[in-house]
Amino acid sequence: MTSEPVVETNGLGKSYGRISAVRDLNLTVGPGRITAFLGLNGAGKSTTIRMLLGMIRPTEGSGTVLGRRIDDPAGSLEFRRRVAYVSEDKRLYGYMTVEQIIRFTSSFYPDWRADVVRTLLKQYDLPPDRKIRSLSKGMRTKLALLLALARRPQLLILDEPSEGLDPVGIEDLLQSLVAQCAEGTAVFFSSHQIAEVERVADQVCILHQGRLVLDASLDDLRLSYRQIDMVFPSLPAELQSQLQLEGVESIRTSGHQMSVFASRNADAIMERARDLHAGSIEAAPVGLREIFLQKVKEN
Amino acid sequence: MFFKLKPSAGQPLYLQLMQQIQHAIENGALQDGDQLPGIRTLAEELLVSPNTVAKAYSELEHAGVLDLRHGSGAFISVSRRARLLADRVRAAEMRVRNLIEELREAGLLDDEIRRLFEARLAGQSETVRIS
Structure with a gap:
């Protein structure tokens, strides 16, 4: 396996008139890894994914996916074979049955994995004879996932794959992503499911x-992010600025308490707090949910 | 083997997995020659990235407690020194258990005992013993 990134963008941007949906994006996705793409609704995740896939043209910057320039208009067949995409709306031919669309899709891919299809049909509990139009949203998601996984792609891109899935469905989905990654596929997926991510x-x-x-x-996040809670005998105004060290993202105070949210450098911050005569100092790890909220509120 | 990984703990998941395997060796739950699940199997079971399991396994191999045989899996390999260490850890566990009993009888709550232990150990980064 090479360590060449599977996705690399440079100052990538997309504007619609005067509204910019994505700005100055420098994104790198490594091979053989699971990369999650988080953001609020409307943050630009789907726009980014569509640019990577060559479905919409960027207005600024450049990028490559598996070595192919994303603004290369000649979308090669080879490229489409190596990248699988499960879209947010999972558009599929409604008039086909599950079995028909599997047969139809398989004809495009020489490396089609019939064994994967058999395993997933069973695991996902998909009815082969049902028309796609009559499938629930969750089942359609699972079918789209099956069609993507059976291709044995080098890069698997999923836009909100857990939308419409129940907890068991999400568990099945994650298991499939893990299994796919174990086969060497790079997985890039957008999601709102912070706990799963x-x-x-x-x-x-x-x-x-x-x-x-x-x-x-x-x-790295687990090792470096900390919330440090301190109690001071008194809280003079200059205390906050004295604690404003590298890595301090935000400071909150309440009564004699001060809470510092730090992205790194926790040891030095605690040292400083001791020098400033903090009565009690406690550092606790910070989960991804808090990091996410902090990032989207601060900016 | 059952492993419990805490995604929100301030410690990489591979390190948590390593420590739990080490601990299982120390308390005898895993013994010399025992086989661990393959990387993919364990990753699917724990729903973590296969890279997490691969990293834990490879670090344990470096530490000399795991034997990775290509194609046939991961086997626990416990040296004589590690067995002696396991005995020491078991003895220490007994002493900790007795001490906690004593403190409870003295009227302390579990949370207070935990805080005392944590305060004593605070400031020292997590360690993994390389045997």
């Missing part, structure tokens, strides 16, 4: 108002 992802990117506000490995 925190468990399964290697890397997390947070997009806010079209800009990338965080791109980090979850292991």
Whole structure:
């Protein structure tokens, strides 16, 4: 396996008239990893994904996906074979049955995995004879996922795959992503399910108002983010500025209490608090949910 | 083996997994020659990235407690030194258990006991013993 990124963008942007949906995006997705893409509704996640897939043209910057320039108009067949995409709306041919669309899709892909189809049909509990139009939203998602996974792609891109799935469906989905990653596929997915992302992802990117506000490995986040709660005998006005060290993202005070949200440098911040005669100092790890909220509120 | 990983804990998941395997060796739940699930199987079971399991396994192999045989899986390999360590840890566990009993009888609540332990150990980063 090479360490070449599977996705790389440089100052990528997309504007619609005077409204910019994505701005100055420098995104890197590593091979063989699970990368999660978080952001509020309207943050620009789907726009970014569609640009990566060549479905819409960027208005600024450039990017490559599996070495292919994203603004290359000649969408090669080879490229489409190596990238699988499960879209938000999972548009599929409603008049076909589950079995028909599987046969139809398989004809495009020489590496089609009939064994994967058999396993997933059973695991996802999909009825082969049912027309797609009469499937529930969750079942349609699972079918779209099956069609993507059976292709054995090098890169799997999913836009909100857990939308419309119940908890068991989400569990099945995550298991499939893990299995796919174990086969060497790079997985890039957007999601609102922070708890699941925190468990399964290697890397997390947070997009806010079209800009990338965080791109980090979850292991690094776990090691470096801390909330430090302190109690001071008195809280003079200059105390806050004295604690404004590197890594301090925000400071809140309440009575004699001060709470510092730090993205790194927790040891030095606690040291400073001791020098400033804090009575009690406690540092607690911060979960991805808090990090996410902090990132989208601050910006 | 049952593992419990806490995604929100301030510690990488691979390190949590490593420590739990180490602990299972120390308390005898895993013994010399025992086989661990394959990377993909364990990742699917725990719903974590396969890279998490792969990293834990490879670090444990470096530490000399896991033998990764290509294609046939991961096997616990416990040296004589590690067995002695396991005995020491078991003895220590007994002493900790007795101490906690004593403190409870003295009227302390579990949370207070935990805070005392944590305060004593605070400031020292998490360690993994390399045997």
